[in-house]
Every structure is written in structure tokens, then in C-alpha cells.
Amino acid sequence: MKANFSFYLRVAAGYLLLTSLVACDGGTDSPPAGSASSTSSSSSSSSSSSSGQLVDNNKAICEAEKMPGRQIWLKQCAGCHGDRNQGNAFSAVVSTDREGMISYVTTSMPLGKNELCDNDCATSVTDFLIAYRQESCDDFPLVSSTLFNKRPIVESLHSVAFNLAGRLPTQAEVDQVNSGGEQAFLSIIDNYMNEEAFANRIMEIYGDEIQVEQFTPTHGHSGALLNITFEEEGVQGWWYDNYGERDYLDHVNIIRAHAREPLQLIKHVVKEGKDFREILTADYVMVNNLNKFTYKPYQTEQFAYKDIGEYQPFYETQRPRIGVLGTVGFIYKFKSTDVNRNRKRAYAIYDIFLDTDIKTLGGEVIAAADAEAATDILTDPSCKSCHSVMDPVASAFKHYNATGMYRPNQKWHDDMSKPGFAGNSQPDEDNEEPLRWVAERIADDPRFARATVRTLFEGLMGQKVLRINADSLPEHVALYSIQQQYLAPWAKLFIDSTYDIKALVKAMVSSDYYRAASIIDDSLDLYISSLNDEQKDYVKQRIGGASLFTPEMLARKINMLTDNQSWGNTIELFDGFLDPINVENGLGVLYGGIDFKDNTERLRDLNGFMLAIQERMSYDVACEIVANELFKVPSERLYFEAFDLALPPESQSTQLKGIIASLMWATWGKVFDVNSDEVSIAYDLLLNIYQENLRMNKNVYDCHYTSGSARHLIMSMVGVVSYLLGDYRFNNL
Secondary structure, three states: OHHHHHHHHHHHHHHHHHHHHHHOOOOOOOOOOOOOOOOOOEOOOOOOHHHOOOOOHHHOOOHHHHOHHHHHHHHHHHHHHOOOOOOOOOOOOOOOOHHHHHHHHHHHOOOOOHHHOOHHHHHHHHHHHHHHHHOOHHHOOOOOOOOEEEOEHHHHHHHHHHHHHOOOOOHHHHHHHHHHHHHHHHHHHHHHOOOHHHHHHHHHHHHHHHOHHHOOHHHOOOHHHHHHHHHHOOOOOOHHHHOOOOOHHHHHHHHHHHHOHHHHHHHHHHHOOOOOOHHHHOOOEEEOHHHHHHHOOOOHHHOOOOOOOOOEEEOOOOOOOOOHHHOHHHHHHOOOOOOOOOHHHHHHHHHHHOOOOHHHOOOOOOOHHHOOOOOHHHHOHHHHHHHHHHHHHHHOOOOEOOOOOEOOOOOOOOOOOOOEEOOEEOOOOOOOOHHHHHHHHHHOOHHHHHHHHHHHHHHHHOOOOOOOOOOOOHHHHHHHHHHHHHHHHHHHHHHHOOOOHHHHHHHHHOOOOOOEEEEOHHHHHHHHOOOOHHHHHHHHOOOOOOOEOOHHHHHHHHHHHOOOOOOOOOOOOOOOOOOOOOOOOOOOOOOOOOOOOOOOOOOOOOOHHHHHHHHHHHHHHHHHHHHHHHOOOHHHOOOOOOOOOOOOHHHHHHHHHHHHHHHHHHHHOOOOOOOOHHHHHHHHHHHHHHHHHHHHOOOOEOHHHEOOOOHHHHHHHHHHHHHHHHOOOOOEO
16 A cells, blocks of 8 residues: 555655646635634735834945955954954954055954955955945945745744744634734734743754753763762762662753753743843753752752752852853863863854854964964964954853863963953952853843844754855855844844843744745845856845754644654654654654754755655654544544545545645645645545545555545545645745
């Protein structure tokens, strides 16, 4: 049966590939019966003022932006001074002395690589900068509101509901946006962000950045992480030597409780609606019963290891409490060495929380083994540009040893910079913990807002934010420019909202970028007119909000459609095949995911492995969906209420087409009339499978051992559901 079943799916898929070019967005805007009830209109030109994007398209770019020096600035200067000369790792350029600027750039810029910019280059970039200032280009609106036509509002609602809350929109929510339009849509977004799933989603996104999920059962014991806290209480030796024999998974759970402290802090700040800067400045640590136990040990008989409890703020520890940066998970993840001197920790802070890749600031990255002495990097001009920025932040960790234990009395290197940030050093008379002094200033730096926007953009849109340099290709520069036209106003909105993460997310998911249905070519020409056709296609394929699911998101959508029956849930030790930390027998990494240790960058483009996984998943999960539905009484079914197992499909075509339309809404987030081409194609597939099944007349099918008089019709519906799950629209936002 599987061979014939697969054959019909492949034939249908080939036909659908041809017809979907015309029909994929055909049909009406009203959701199908059973999922939504009324019509919504596509919003293609206006957007909420909260996104900060309403501008005259003809004024979206100033004349200076078109000068040759602009491209040089973006590639060679923006990393240090900001793409709009607003300041970055170094302050903004304020000089107006043209000849002096040309001379200085020619002999000194970029830092450590001045050979990259000769006199002609220096002249171009100086003239651009002067023109940019004279034209007041930094006051120009950053982005056109009409770069994209938006999807119909109910389809946007489907995407946002799943992305933020991990669920389908309710019928009431669909009705609300159909009657209330954009304002109702924004109001429903507010409701989604009040659900706990939203806080979990933000925590998941930051998990990709901090990557402390490395400390899992399949990635080693990592006992030193736990001993960081235990030994600081004055207890020597391994903690489990003092507190009795415990099951291995008890050890692992305590380690993971510590590892997840930074992520749980982020979740807490989001869930409680706090100023998001508190992720860096919080004077508490998040604990459950397990990691609290090691901060303040109890006698063994007083503690039930299986009673994990919920994470709560905790103030009574022997370690300084300094937001994410002071957690044992963060400090242990970015371990140091005698030569490294906490620079790995400083680099991570700049990368994650300040949107700055120190390696791009100039000079050459030299391995410690290649340096004649540790002090070379402090005096060598090719190293100084990076280390003058990085080393003061590295010195802020001077009270922590290589693995992260707090040792306030340990000796620090006399030749290192004082603890400091952005050109300012902590005063000698200031007795505040150096890491806290630095963390508070990082939280108030505008780059923290930019870094937050970058992190959320990559998580919510599924697209990597580009960083460019002197070697960047023209199409990368164009794509970078488009991204920054959106990211910059969102960063400003975030600051103006007093770092309200919900206001930021609301602006992002209600924007035309997230809700993009198609590109408005005239608007895009502002960014790509100088590119060739191949380069233009590259840019067009990588903008707009549609994105491929991560394995975690795919697993959530499967659970959502199957009453929480995860794919591969028969494996006792793991949550399912798509668990990214299931490196023993899981498929998460093959589906483009990360395991937070050996694979740390997600794949953004579909490949052959991922297609094969989706095809296999579509067979398995279709059985689960149909079986779960048919085990229920008709009135409790989500999709098959009008489905009569006693009748052949031809005699209930209207009902079956209605079911198919409802399934397309649930699986694809697309709204099709029951008489649309898309629904007709899927219905024809059902009939073809049914007729083939009658011809074969199998007594029992492998799918949950399906038998009985209705077996052929049931398996025909499984085939349709499998097609829906295997389509590209299932695993895209």
C-alpha cells in the first residue's frame, strides 16, 4: 500500500507544483467553514503607526546615500562608527575638516588595515560623510511602508498566533479581525503576548544566542558547572559525595537547572512585563528546588529530588547577582584561560548584547599560540583596535576564575585594562562589583537595543541579520541595507518604549516585512537598481517574513494538530525525533537545527535531508491526526465533524471539500473557498487514492492497523492530510 500511496502523492505533488503558481493564493479571503466565517481584505499599503514606517516612498532615501562613498562606509567604517555614523564600537565622526579627514583616513583607516583605503577611497568616504551631514540624512525616514504588499489579515493572524503563542487562532479571534481589521489584529497580538507560551518563545530565541542547552544528558556530565556554586558555599569535593548516591538523571537535572538560569531570567522578565534591560541588571537569580539546593545546601533527607518546582527569583546566594552575565551557565559556557583572560566572555557580550563583532573592527585575529608574548596584543597596532574595546569588559570578570567560580581575592593581571566600557573606566574608589558596573552601562547603551532587535528578527523572521565588511558582495550590501532600514526604527521604538519587549515584537510582527505577500518592485529598486539580474534575484529571495520552521517549531505544530502526540513519542528518553538535543536517534540537527555544542548555526534554506524528513513525517503524522480525530465523537472533532464513514466520497463531496478547506487553514494558514482550485486538486487526490484502494482491497492498513468497512475512505483522507503536511506551506510561517 505504501508504494502505491507514495506514487499518488508524488503525482499529485507534481501537478500541484504547476498549478500552485496560479492557484496558491487563489480563492476567497474568508476562512473555511469550521475555522472562520467571514471575509477579510488584504492590506497592502497602510500599516500601524506603532511600526514607525509610514513615510513618503519618494523620500525614503537621501541623495548622499547614492554617492560611491556610501558603499565604502558600509563595508569599512560602519562596524566601528555605525551605518549612519551614530557611533558603534567607536564614537561618531564629527570633524568637518575635509582635507584633514582625507589625510587621516588615508594613513590610519580602517584600523589595522589602512592599506584597504587609498587617497581616492578616503576622498569618496569623506565627501559622502560631509554630504550626509549637510543633508541631515540621519533625520530621513528609514523605510518605505510600501516595500511589500501584505498578506490577508486572517493569514497574518494564523502566522502570528503560531509564532508567538504556539497555537491556532480561535474562531472568535478570526471573527474579531474580520470585523475589526488592523486595530483588532493589534489587540489580539497583545493577548498572545500575555500567554506563557510567548515568554517561552522569547526564551527559546535567546537560547540560540546563549546556547547553554549544551549541558544535557547526551553532552556529558558537566559536573564542574554545578560545583561552581556548591564549592562556593564552603563545601569541598564533589557535591554528590556529600549528599549520597543519586540516580544519574538527578545529577543531570541539577546541572540543567543551573544551565537554564540565564534563559529562565529572560523568560521571567518577559512574562512579568519588566524593563528588558533587567536581563543584564537583575539582582536575583532564577532557581527551582534543584539549583537552589546547591546555592544553599540542605541535608539529604530534607530534599526530594523529584520535586523540581517552578523557577522563582532568589536573592540569597554567595555569588554577585548580575543578570544573565553573572549566571553560572553563561560564565561556564564561555570559559576562559590564563592567556585568554576572559576575552571569550567579553567577545560573547559584544556579539550577543551589543550587536558588535569585535573581529570586524580591524587588524588581524592572531591565535594565542602565535603570539610571542601575552602582552603583544596590548601593544601591536594590528591588535590594538579590537583589544582596546574588548579588554576593559574582559577585566570586569576579574573576580571569576577560568570555569566561572567567584574568587574576589584572586590576583588579576597588572598589564590588563581596568574594568570599563565605551572608553570609561570604573573609578578606583568605586567598590561596586566590576561586572555589575559594566553590565549597567551595557544595558543603557543604544547598541543593546539594536542587539535585541537583531536577536528577535532572526528568531521571529527566521532570517540571519547580515554583517558586512570590505569583502562583502554587492548583493550582501543591498540586503544589509534593506534589513537595517527596518531594524533601526525598531531599535528606536524599543528605546522610546522604555525597553518594552512586547511593544517591539508587536511592531515587528505587524509590519509589512513580516506580513509580506509580494514585493513592490518600484520601492525595492531604491536598494537594488545597481545590481545585475542574478544579484537582484538573490536579494528578492531573502527578504520578507516567510521563513522555514526550526525543528522545535515543526514539533510544536505537529503537537498542535495531533492533541500533543509528538512525532517519535514512543522513545522513552526523548520528547521526539525533532528534539534538537536528541543526538542519539533524533532528526532535529538534520532538519537544520542546532545541538548547542557541535552544531551552533541553524540552516536557513531547505535541503535534501530536510525534504526527506518532511516527507517521512507527513506519512507518520497524517495517521496520528486522522486516527485522533476519528476516535472522538463527531461533535468534538476539530476537522472531521461532517465526515460520514458509512458513505463513499462521491456522495459527500461538499462535506469533504469543506473538511479539506478547514485542514488547509489549520495546516497552511491559507484561506480557500470550497470551490477553489486548491481544494478541488486535493479532493481529486482523495478520490484517486480511494479508487486505487478499492482496486487493491486490502483488509488492513499499517496506519494504526486501520480495518473495517470504512478503511479505504479513512486511508484516502490520511493521504490528503499527508499531502498537506508534505507541502512547503506547512512548514513556513
